[in-house]
Amino acid sequence: MSRNLLEHRWQQLPETAIRRLQAEQLRRYLRTVVLPFSAHYRELFREHRIEPDSLRTLDDLQKLPFTTKADLLNTPERPQRAKDFIIIPDEKTLRRRPGTILRALCRGRERVRKELEAEFRPIFVTFTTGRSAEPTPFAYTQRDLDNLTTAARRIVEVCTARPEERLLSTLPFAPHLAFWLAHYAGTSAGVMTLSSGGGKVMGTEGNLRLLGTFKPNVLIAMPTFAYHLLQQAVEDCVRCKSLRAIVLAGEKVSDGLRDKLRGLAEGLGAPNTAILATYGFTEAKQAWTECPFPHGQPSGGYHLSPDLCIMEVIDPQSGRPLPPGQPGELVFTPLAARGSVVLRYRTGDYLDGGLTYEPCPHCGRSVPRLVGNISRRSEIKEMALDKIKGTLVDFNQLEHVLDDSPHIGSWQIELRKAHDDPLEMDELILHVQKLNGTDEEIVSRELSRRCVAQLEISPNRILFHTAEEMRRLQGVGALLKEQKLVDNRPNAKPASKPKATPRPAPNEDSAPSAVIGGQAVNR
Numbered sequence: 320m321s322r323n324l325l326e327h328r329w330q331q332l333p334e335t336a337i338r339r340l341q342a343e344q345l346r347r348y349l350r351t352v353v354l355p356f357s358a359h360y361r362e363l364f365r366e367h368r369i370e371p372d373s374l375r376t377l378d379d380l381q382k383l384p385f386t387t388k389a390d391l392l393n394t395p396e397r398p399q400r401a402k403d404f405i406i407i408p409d410e411k412t413l414r415r416r417p418g419t420i421l422r423a424l425c426r427g428r429e430r431v432r433k434e435l436e437a438e439f440r441p442i443f444v445t446f447t448t449g450r451s452a453e454p455t456p457f458a459y460t461q462r463d464l465d466n467l468t469t470a471a472r473r474i475v476e477v478c479t480a481r482p483e484e485r486l487l488s489t490l491p492f493a494p495h496l497a498f499w500l501a502h503y504a505g506t507s508a509g510v511m512t513l514s515s516g517g518g519k520v521m522g523t524e525g526n527l528r529l530l531g532t533f534k535p536n537v538l539i540a541m542p543t544f545a546y547h548l549l550q551q552a553v554e555d556c557v558r559c560k561s562l563r564a565i566v567l568a569g570e571k572v573s574d575g576l577r578d579k580l581r582g583l584a585e586g587l588g589a590p591n592t593a594i595l596a597t598y599g600f601t602e603a604k605q606a607w608t609e610c611p612f613p614h615g616q617p618s619g620g621y622h623l624s625p626d627l628c629i630m631e632v633i634d635p636q637s638g639r640p641l642p643p644g645q646p647g648e649l650v651f652t653p654l655a656a657r658g659s660v661v662l663r664y665r666t667g668d669y670l671d672g673g674l675t676y677e678p679c680p681h682c683g684r685s686v687p688r689l690v691g692n693i694s695r696r697s698e699i700k701e702m703a704l705d706k707i708k709g710t711l712v713d714f715n716q717l718e719h720v721l722d723d724s725p726h727i728g729s730w731q732i733e734l735r736k737a738h739d740d741p742l743e744m745d746e747l748i749l750h751v752q753k754l755n756g757t758d759e760e761i762v763s764r765e766l767s768r769r770c771v772a773q774l775e776i777s778p779n780r781i782l783f784h785t786a787e788e789m790r791r792l793q794g795v796g797a798l799l800k801e802q803k804l805v806d807n808r809p810n811a812k813p814a815s816k817p818k819a820t821p822r823p824a825p826n827e828d829s830a831p832s833a834v835i836g837g838q839a840v841n842r
């Protein structure tokens with residue numbers, strides 16, 4: 320009953336109803352799906368002596384231990400760790416269930432067998448794109464693909480795309496959530512969808528041609544690629560007046576970048592293009608979006624699906640859940656997943672606004688929303704990039720400084736040792752593309768001043784490049800994901816160690832390792 324109400328009225332329920340129905344749905348989900356059939360959680364609940372029925376309200380969720388990225392990694396003793404998290408039903412248990420017997424009596428055994436297959440048999444996989452670890456597979460059953468379709472269709476709904484529109488996705492062809500979500504978004508909403516595969520498949524040229532000929536109303540892209548594509552389009556005098564929205568995935572989106580993309584869209588003849596960000600991750604098997612909002616006003620945040628997941632915000636140090644409106648780390652629990660399932664999953668992502676249940680000021684939907692910027696702390700830790708010149712550096716903030724600088728187009732952060740000597744000091748080098756013909760001296764001074772003011776560190780060098788040189792540096796059209804941060808320090812981890820000069824690596828698999836993205840859908 321709770322699933323039905325939550326599902327059918329997913330965007331209309333008040334906070335108290337959402338929390339009550341979610342707690343009900345969680346108890347049933349644990350009792351009938353997770354505990355009987357998940358090797359990992361059956362053991363964990365037994366060890367901690369937790370009964371699903373003891374979770375009376377969402378506040379009781381804190382009785383469950385967290386699951387972390389490390390829990391999913393293979394170890395020599397457990398070489399296939401990710402398998403422990405897959406829901407694998409025991410046929411005997413299923414057959415003995417009164418619900419199964421009743422359904423078999425009403426609809427016939429064969430039909431029930433097919434339904435159970437669709438519910439539980441893994442038929443699809445996506446992978447994480449971790450930096451230092453092996454990619455972790457996440458399995459989907461047909462039921463999961465149906466949930467993915469629902470989540471994707473809701474993204475289209477919240478973004479307000481219409482069936483008569485055309486959608487161009489330039490996300491790279493890859494077994495990653497972002498690509499498939501974009502595919503299901505368009506097709507499930509009945510919108511003409513063209514997936515170009517991004518720069519690596521069709522080159523910037525091919526994508527430029529599509530902008531001019533396919534004339535999309537909605538462009539789905541990773542922010543860095545969107546910037547390069549539109550910049551090149553403006554240079555080549557391509558027109559795309561139909562462009563109404565740019566939906567960004569795979570990296571975080573700063574206000575400065577939104578302004579720059581809006582400016583470029585205007586150059587294509589589309590002056591009122593909405594720039595919308597999405598947030599999601601492999602382990603969630605879903606993603607969420609912002610609704611269109613007026614320029615100059617704050618975003619309404621990411622609109623969650625209350626029937627598909629519970630999102631908590633916790634204090635990253637103490638692990639204590641925080642009340643709505645407080646900033647903290649995001650923790651995810653699915654409510655309807657089959658296949659790979661992680662409960663109370665610590666994302667490592669830090670939300671600087673908070674979770675709110677208030678109706679959205681822009682679209683009026685009454686759903687839980689994640690408000691503010693999301694930065695990925697985990698990745699910074701993973702890459703051991705937090706100390707430059709002995710000072711702690713917040714790379715998310717440095718990215719914002721660069722994105723928000725009005726005289727800078729694309730950029731790349733490079734870390735290296737002075738004179739390439741491992742015993743020397745760390746150096747921070749900024750590669751930037753200067754805009755609007757401003758004097759290099761002025762841009763350098765302004766950028767150094769902002770870095771000192773906001774990060775208490777100044778770059779050792781600022782090097783200027785043309786748009787074409789930046790495209791080459793970042794690997795646009797050559798890599799699956801553009802390089803925005805390159806660690807050339809000799810003791811950088813192998814997985815994140817690029818070449819001596821920051822040239823695009825020929826192997827796409829090594830590409831994301833040297834990049835700090837933001838909130839990646841296709842992790």
Ligand SMILES: [Zn+2]
Pocket residue numbers: 609610619622679680681682683684
């Ligand atoms: Zn809204």
